[in-house]
Structures are given as C-alpha cells and as structure tokens.
Amino acid sequence: QKEVEQNSGPLSVPEGAIASLNCTYSDRVSQSFFWYRQYSGKSPELIMSIYSNGDKEDGRFTAQLNKASQYVSLLIRDSQPSDSATYLCAVSYGNKLVFGAGTILRVKS
Amino acid sequence: SAVISQKPSRDICQRGTSLTIQCQVDSQVTMMFWYRQQPGQSLTLIATANQGSEATYESGFVIDKFPISRPNLTFSTLTVSNMSPEDSSIYLCSVTGAGELFFGEGSRLTVL
Numbered sequence: 001q002k003e004v005e006q007n008s009g010p011l012s013v014p015e016g017a018i019a020s021l022n023c024t025y026s027d028r029v030s031q032s033f034f035w036y037r038q039y040s041g042k043s044p045e046l047i048m049s050i051y052s053n054g055d056k057e058d059g060r061f062t063a064q065l066n067k068a069s070q071y072v073s074l075l076i077r078d079s080q081p082s083d084s085a086t087y088l089c090a091v092s093y094g095n096k097l098v099f100g101a102g103t104i105l106r107v108k109s
Numbered sequence: 110s111a112v113i114s115q116k117p118s119r120d121i122c123q124r125g126t127s128l129t130i131q132c133q134v135d136s137q138v139t140m141m142f143w144y145r146q147q148p149g150q151s152l153t154l155i156a157t158a159n160q161g162s163e164a165t166y167e168s169g170f171v172i173d174k175f176p177i178s179r180p181n182l183t184f185s186t187l188t189v190s191n192m193s194p195e196d197s198s199i200y201l202c203s204v205t206g207a208g209e210l211f212f213g214e215g216s217r218l219t220v221l
Contacts, residue, residue: 032208043201043212044152046110088151090210095140097210099152 002027002093006100015109019076023089023100026070032092033065033072037085038102044088048074079107110206111136113213121219127190130216132202137182142210143175144201152201158185192220 003026013019036044050056050063062075084107089100112135143155156164164177178186197220202213
C-alpha cells in the first residue's frame with residue numbers, strides 16, 4: 001500500500017510568518033514529489049515540484065526533499081491570507097500520483 | 110500546461126441514475142486520469158485511460174460502476190452508474206505534462 005501522510009491541521013499562522021507543511025511517504029522508489037494548493041470548491045493547483053534532495057525555491061515557496069528520511073516539506077514565507085487553503089502533498093509511484101489527505105492552512109491577518 | 114475542460118461542472122442526480130462526465134484537453138495526451146474527491150477527503154485515483162485500450166482501474170473501482178471511454182487523444186468520458194448518495198463527490202479529469210499532473214475544474218455531483 002502506497003501511503004502519503006500529512007498532518008490534517010488546521011495549521012494557523014499569523015500574516016507575515018513562515019508556514020511549514022510536512023509530508024512523509026512510504027515507498028523509497030518514489031522519484032517525483034509535488035505540492036498542490038486547493039481552495040475550497042476549486043480543483044487542485046500545482047505550486048511546486050521537486051525531484052532531487054535538497055531545497056527548491058520559487059518566489060515565497062520552498063520545497064525541501066529528503067529521500068533518505070522519506071520526507072518532503074513546503075515552506076511558505078511571508079504568509080498572506082490568500083495562502084489560506086488546503087495543501088496536498090503528492091508522490092509519484094510509477095506513472096501515478098498518490099495524494100496525502102492534505103493540510104489546512106489558515107493565515108490570520 | 111494543458112487546458113482541461115470538464116462538463117458538467119456540477120449536477121444534482123437521483124439515486125439509481127447514471128451520469129456521464131466529459132473531459133476535453135486542448136492538446137493530444139497519451140494518458141488521462143480520473144480522480145474522485147469525496148467530501149472532506151483527498152484525491153483517489155479511479156482509473157487511467159489510454160487511447161485505444163481499456164482503462165486501467167485502481168483497487169476498489171470497477172468498470173461496471175465507472176465505465177470510461179477514450180475515443181481519441183484529446184477526449185475522455187467517465188460514467189458514474191447506478192448512483193447512490195455515496196457517489197456524491199467531485200470527479201476530476203487530469204493529464205500529465207512535462208512530468209507534472211494538471212487538473213480540470215472538476216465535476217461536482219450530488220446524489221439525492
């Protein structure tokens with residue numbers, strides 16, 4: 001059983017703070033990792049992908065991958081109320097993606 | 110990324126009926142994926158649809174309940190058959206591009 005685990009939250013952070021979202025996965029052979037943002041009533045939107053160990057930065061977002069620990073995280077700097085959403089971690093298994101249950105992020109102004 | 114259009118965007122259905130969801134992509138793609146998102150839940154892959162072959166279903170999903178067509182490289186349909194209230198979900202069509210997965214806007218079905 002391929003599993004992707006996330007803390008469901010909600011994670012509450014004040015505006016301007018760093019939000020840290022975490023995800024662990026069960027299968028060491030996974031090669032591709034993704035973070036999606038989903039606003040209520042909308043479909044998931046891809047915000048970050050990461051394939052190699054280390055950090056990958058894109059604007060206010062940084063994805064971190066540690067394959068040895070089977071751990072991937074997403075940092076959101078200078079959090080804004082518009083970042084309030086559910087963040088889904090997804091891990092590739094072959095040509096399929098398995099999604100975590102998602103973490104609800106609430107940014108309070 | 111590809112532009113993915115789904116129809117209907119939402120519908121209210123009666124128990125025991127069937128509904129077909131259409132997915133149109135603006136470019137040719139080899140594989141199309143159908144996901145389900147039940148209320149308050151994450152996404153679960155229903156099946157992978159390849160053009161010219163039968164869809165491949167994930168554990169817990171069967172062709173009789175979720176028949177899929179893939180007549181060409183830009184179009185697919187998912188039918189939800191003999192619906193019950195437990196089928197109330199968002200159904201999402203998705204395609205890959207450059208190794209990343211992109212979603213349509215989804216079809217929100219409510220079964221009464």
